[in-house]
Amino acid sequence: MTSCERWTLRTEHTSYTVRLSPLGPWAELDAWGPVGVENGPSALDWSRRTHFITPADVAPAEYLPQGQRPFTGADLVVGHSGHLGHSGYERGVWWRFSGAQQDADGLRLTFTDDIAGLRTTLHYATVPGTDIILRWTELTCTGDTELRLERLDSGAINVPVTGGARLTYLTGQWSQEFTHTQLHLKRGTFTMGSAQGVAGHAYAPWLAVQDAALPDDGTAPTYGIALEWPGNWHITAEAEPGGAVRVRAGRVPHEGAVVLRPGETLTTPRLACAFSPEGLDGLARVWHRYERHLSGERLHRIRKVLYNSWEATGFDVDAAGQLELAKAAAEIGAELFVVDDGWFTGRADDTGGLGDWYPDPAQFPQGFGRFVEDVRALGLGFGLWVEPEAVSPDSRLYAQHPDWVYRVENRPGRLVRNQLLLDLGRTDVQDFVIGTFDRLLTEYPIEYLKWDMNRPPTERGRPVAGPADRLDLDAEHVTGYLRVLDHLRAAHPHVTVEGCAGGGGRVEHATLARTDVVWPSDNTAPLDRLAVQYGFLHAHAPHMMSSWVTDAPGVFDPRPRSLAFRFVLAMCGVLGVGADLRSWTQEQRAGAARWIARYKEIRDVVHHGEARLLGTPEDPVCGVQYTEADGPRTVVAAFGTGVLDGAPLVPGRPARLRLRGLDPAAVYDDEDTGTAYSGAHLLHYGLPFAWTADHDAQLVVLTRR
Numbered sequence: 001m002t003s004c005e006r007w008t009l010r011t012e013h014t015s016y017t018v019r020l021s022p023l024g025p026w027a028e029l030d031a032w033g034p035v036g037v038e039n040g041p042s043a044l045d046w047s048r049r050t051h052f053i054t055p056a057d058v059a060p061a062e063y064l065p066q067g068q069r070p071f072t073g074a075d076l077v078v079g080h081s082g083h084l085g086h087s088g089y090e091r092g093v094w095w096r097f098s099g100a101q102q103d104a105d106g107l108r109l110t111f112t113d114d115i116a117g118l119r120t121t122l123h124y125a126t127v128p129g130t131d132i133i134l135r136w137t138e139l140t141c142t143g144d145t146e147l148r149l150e151r152l153d154s155g156a157i158n159v160p161v162t163g164g165a166r167l168t169y170l171t172g173q174w175s176q177e178f179t180h181t182q183l184h185l186k187r188g189t190f191t192m193g194s195a196q197g198v199a200g201h202a203y204a205p206w207l208a209v210q211d212a213a214l215p216d217d218g219t220a221p222t223y224g225i226a227l228e229w230p231g232n233w234h235i236t237a238e239a240e241p242g243g244a245v246r247v248r249a250g251r252v253p254h255e256g257a258v259v260l261r262p263g264e265t266l267t268t269p270r271l272a273c274a275f276s277p278e279g280l281d282g283l284a285r286v287w288h289r290y291e292r293h294l295s296g297e298r299l300h301r302i303r304k305v306l307y308n309s310w311e312a313t314g315f316d317v318d319a320a321g322q323l324e325l326a327k328a329a330a331e332i333g334a335e336l337f338v339v340d341d342g343w344f345t346g347r348a349d350d351t352g353g354l355g356d357w358y359p360d361p362a363q364f365p366q367g368f369g370r371f372v373e374d375v376r377a378l379g380l381g382f383g384l385w386v387e388p389e390a391v392s393p394d395s396r397l398y399a400q401h402p403d404w405v406y407r408v409e410n411r412p413g414r415l416v417r418n419q420l421l422l423d424l425g426r427t428d429v430q431d432f433v434i435g436t437f438d439r440l441l442t443e444y445p446i447e448y449l450k451w452d453m454n455r456p457p458t459e460r461g462r463p464v465a466g467p468a469d470r471l472d473l474d475a476e477h478v479t480g481y482l483r484v485l486d487h488l489r490a491a492h493p494h495v496t497v498e499g500c501a502g503g504g505g506r507v508e509h510a511t512l513a514r515t516d517v518v519w520p521s522d523n524t525a526p527l528d529r530l531a532v533q534y535g536f537l538h539a540h541a542p543h544m545m546s547s548w549v550t551d552a553p554g555v556f557d558p559r560p561r562s563l564a565f566r567f568v569l570a571m572c573g574v575l576g577v578g579a580d581l582r583s584w585t586q587e588q589r590a591g592a593a594r595w596i597a598r599y600k601e602i603r604d605v606v607h608h609g610e611a612r613l614l615g616t617p618e619d620p621v622c623g624v625q626y627t628e629a630d631g632p633r634t635v636v637a638a639f640g641t642g643v644l645d646g647a648p649l650v651p652g653r654p655a656r657l658r659l660r661g662l663d664p665a666a667v668y669d670d671e672d673t674g675t676a677y678s679g680a681h682l683l684h685y686g687l688p689f690a691w692t693a694d695h696d697a698q699l700v701v702l703t704r705r
Contacts, residue, residue, distance in 0.1 A: 006030055007100065007107050008038055009124055011131040014275045018062060018107070018124070023055040025097045027062040027109050027122060029158045033221060034277055043160050046244065060158035060244065062109075063122050063137060066151075067092030073189075073238055075156050075248055076139075079148035079257065080116045089148065093118060106134075117143015117262075122155070130290045133273040140265040147260040153250030154271040159223050163213025165245035166220075167237055168280055170204035170535050175523040175556055177201050177504035178535030180616070184212050185239045193234030193252060196456035197474060198506040205233050205508050206539045208283055209245055218279035225249055226287070226539065228509035229269035231478040254460055254474040272509060281613050281660075284538045288611055291541040294513040303496075303517060303543065303574045303607065304381060305333065305596055306448065310340035311524075311550050312580035315349050317342035318363045319371045328581035330378040332589055333596035336448055337375050338383035343368075346395060351418045354390045355397030357436045372444050383448025383496075384440070388433045388484070390419045390455050397432075404429050406473075408461040416455045423462055424484075425476025434487050441492045449488070450519075453501040478510075485514035498546060504532075507540065517546040517574050524550040524578060525557030526566050530639060531617045533572055537624065543607035545573030549592070551580060563588060565697035567595035568637050571606065572624050575599050602626075602701060605635045612660050617641055621655040621689060627662075632704040634659070634668065640691030656686035668702040677702070 006019040017030040017038040031038040044060040056064055057072040066074035079089040095111040095118070102108075106125035112118070119140040126133060135155040141147050159165065164186035171192075172179045183190060194200030205227040214220035225247060227233050232252040239245050251269050260266055272290065276282035292299050307329035313321055317339060326337045345360045347353030359368035372382050391398050391405060398405070398420070405420040407413055413420060422429050440446060460473050488497055499511045500519035507518050518540075521532045529547070536545055547570040552561050570576065575596070581589065605628045615622035620642030626635040638657050662668065664680040677687075682702075689698060 005100070006038075007102050007109075009107060009126050009133060010035060011126050011133065012129060014131045016124070016133045016273070018109070020097060020100075021055075021059055021061075023059065024068065025095060025111065026056060026059065026064050026068065029060040029062060032157075032223070033275060044158055044244065058240070060246070061156065062135075063120070063153070063155055065093035065095065065120075067094050072240055073236070073246070073248065074151065075153040075250075076120070076137075076149075077151035078116060078118060079150055080118070080143070081145045082115045091150070095120065112142070114142075116147070117141055117145065118147060127290060127293055130293055131274060131276070131286045132290045135271045135273060137268045138265055139260060139268075141260045141262050144262050146262065149253070149258040149260055149266065150256065151250070152253075152258065152266065152268055153248045154227065154268040155250075155273075156246055156248045157209075157223060157225055157273055159209045159211075159245050159247070161211040161213070161239075161243060161245055163211060165237065165239055166210040166212040166216065168208040168210070168538070170206055170539060172201055172504075174201045174502055174505075175521060176528070176532070177521045178204060178532050178539075180531075180535040180538060182216075185237060185245065186212070187239045189236060189238045191234060191236040193232070195232050195252065195254070196505075197231055197254070197460070197477060198453065198456060198501050199230060199233065199508045201503065201505045204504075204539060205229065205235060205249070207235050207237065207247060207249075208280055208538075209237070209247060210279075216279070218281050220279050222276050222279050222283045224274040224276075224283050224287070226272045226274075226509060227251075227269055228272065228513075229478070230481060230506050230508055230510050231474045233269075251475070253472060254457075255471060258472050258475070259470055270509070280538060284613065285610055287539055288541040291509075291512055291544060292608070294509060295516070295543065298516060299543065299608070301496075301516070303603070304335035305599065306336040306338050306383065306576040307334040307380075307581075308338045308340055308450075308548065308576060308578045310385070311578045312582070313342070315342035315347060317360075319366065319374075322371070323374055325581060326375045326378055326380060328584075328589070329577065330380055332577070332581070332592040333600070334380065334577060336381040336383055337378075338385065338448055338450060340385040340450070341387075341452075343384065346392070352392045352394050354387060354392040354419055355395040355422075357386065357388075357440065369444060372446075376445065381447045382445060383450065384446055385450045385452060386437075387452045387454060388436065389422050389424055389453050389481075391422055392419055403464060404432075406457050406460045407463065408459045409463040411459060414458045416458060419455050421455050421457050423473075423477070424480035425462070425473055426480070430480045430483055433484050437484070437488060438491065441495060447494055448496045448498070450498040450500055451515075453506060482510060482514065485511075489514060504536070512540070512544055515544075518544055519546050523556045524548050525555065525559075526552050526561035526569060527559050527617070527641065528557045530569060530622075530641065533569070534613065534617050534622075537572075537611060537613060542573050542611055542626070546576055547571075547573040548576040548578040550578045551583075562694060562696050563591050564595070564695070565639065567592070567599075568697040568699050569639070571595070571599045571602075571699065572637050573606070575603070598699065602633070602635050602699075605631075605633050609635070610661065614638075614657050614659070621657050621691070623657050625659055625661070634662065634702040634704070636687060636700040636702070638687065638689055638698050638700065640689060640696040642691070654688035654690045656688050658686035659683060663704070667705045669705065671701040671703060
């Protein structure tokens with residue numbers, strides 16, 4: 001093995017080359033981009049820029065511990081007794097390269113520090129049919145004393161830039177998730193993350209990096225990362241000396257450190273790394289393809305049009321009212337009826353009932369089973385809302401198992417949303433949740449579960465297990481959560497699972513790999529939702545995006561939009577309806593039925609096609625284009641966002657939306673109007689739209705001859 005050894009991983013269109021640094025015992029990025037980019041001198045060689053700094057601090061290192069990278073940020077910080085014996089801790093690791101193995105499963109590079117008693121293996125894997133490189137790290141305690149892992153990132157990516165880095169990320173808060181945000185990082189450090197035990201509403205664990213000197217017009221090479229972890233996390237970007245940005249990402253231990261005992265191995269969360277030469281829009285399609293891969297065979301199951309009763313009835317759930325809604329939903333073409341919060345005992349409002357997952361006999365006097373069958377007799381599948389991680393203080397479950405909640409001994413518990421959080425890291429709590437699901441899904445023909453989580457952990461402690469700093473409560477909760485989801489998949493494969501956490505608070509790849517759809521936001525107001533979905537689709541696939549048509553003006557946004565706007569917007573993902581249909585006119589119901597029938601004709605293109613984002617919600621006209629992968633159809637959902645108060649954008653002149661990715665030599669026919677367009681016309685001039693206050697959205701289906 002020589003210091004010049006290089007290893008290349010190839011995806012469908014890209015290559016990723018790592019080399020063993022000639023300056024020290026670490027791996028560093030040699031090239032990353034389109035296939036063939038590895039043939040030539042590395043653009044990331046900063047070895048001469050080492051005045052007043054170590055070579056490791058300027059190297060495009062894949063992973064380095066504190067000790068070898070003392071100044072510019074280490075990926076691994078380990079406390080150990082080392083040569084000090086048991087008298088104290090030191091925090092440096094100085095490892096040596098121990099070997100490499102590359103095979104069909106990927107690449108593994110191993111480094112060891114015998115004094116610290118640590119073996120570190122860097123893992124790389126490609127994902128078939130995608131342009132994704134997966135990275136993760138295994139840390140093994142090889143000594144006879146424990147290690148304290150104070151920082152344990154999954155990996156780092158290095159991007160050469162000339163004008164600083166243009167960072168694109170997704171921000172927000174509850175009801176405003178996935179806001180598309182950009183920052184020019186010329187020098188210094190940018191960091192984001194969550195300490196809420198979930199990915200969180202404030203930031204998504206996703207980041208895109210471009211050279212800020214290049215235009216933001218879809219032509220700049222774009223690098224992206226996404227962390228697969230439904231717990232505490234961080235992503236940190238540092239614009240380093242020498243013209244580069246280095247991004248580190250990983251989980252963050254709630255307790256400040258993870259104890260690794262002799263013989264134990266810890267595996268970090270996977271970090272998905274993506275590249276596209278076609279800007280942010282091209283990068284979005286890389287992520288969409290990856291998430292279709294994560295869905296596996298379940299990608300091909302039809303995602304039914306659902307009706308959810310929450311916005312119509314809230315907690316006021318009873319059999320008669322729900323059946324009235326179900327009949328109306330069936331009449332407009334819904335395929336699934338989901339009863340939201342309020343169906344179980346003690347749940348008259350948000351102060352009680354959680355944990356006691358039995359249908360309230362007073363609300364279903366003829367029995368819950370009879371109610372479910374009455375819904376199914378309408379031709380609808382049946383679904384339920386659940387929040388299995390939460391418990392109400394006045395519930396029977398809490399009275400029987402007060403020790404099952406997170407708590408700190410001799411400290412008062414804090415209610416959030418009038419509830420406490422179960423310690424899902426405990427196997428007995430996991431078994432209770434699994435048993436609850438098994439009972440409900442066996443006793444009743446339920447085919448849809450909406451798993452919600454409305455309360456992050458606060459007093460995170462488990463007194464019966466000892467001091468919190470000896471535990472890894474965040475990771476144990478994640479493990480329990482994933483164990484329950486895996487059980488649902490294995491034991492009840494017919495059940496569609498929707499992931500929700502007060503809206504989009506837990507949307508990341510571990511959850512996406514185990515659910516069928518996710519709920520991006522509790523905000524369904526049309527113009528607000530347009531912005532949420534625009535950001536969401538930059539990072540996540542349409543087949544995962546649950547979207548509802550609700551009454552407008554909405555709860556959060558008073559700006560009116562037409563029924564067409566609301567339906568076309570919801571049809572950009574997995575269509576649902578949440579409005580109070582009892583108050584709709586016959587004309588509105590007939591319009592809804594037409595839109596739902598239209599959606600059923602094109603949903604396979606939306607869920608499986610190549611998506612392109614056309615413009616932004618801040619533009620007078622924007623849209624989403626879906627091109628059938630192996631067929632002739634292109635679906636365009638277009639929105640006249642600039643039409644307000646009845647005034648067209650420019651009187652007498654149609655707005656135009658330029659399409660992308662079409663064959664310029666082909667002819668495309670509009671299925672509704674019969675108008676024929678050349679691909680060149682659609683690419684150069686675009687589709688015309690004559691917007692008015694009553695016509696502020698349109699769905700166009702083009703068929704290539």
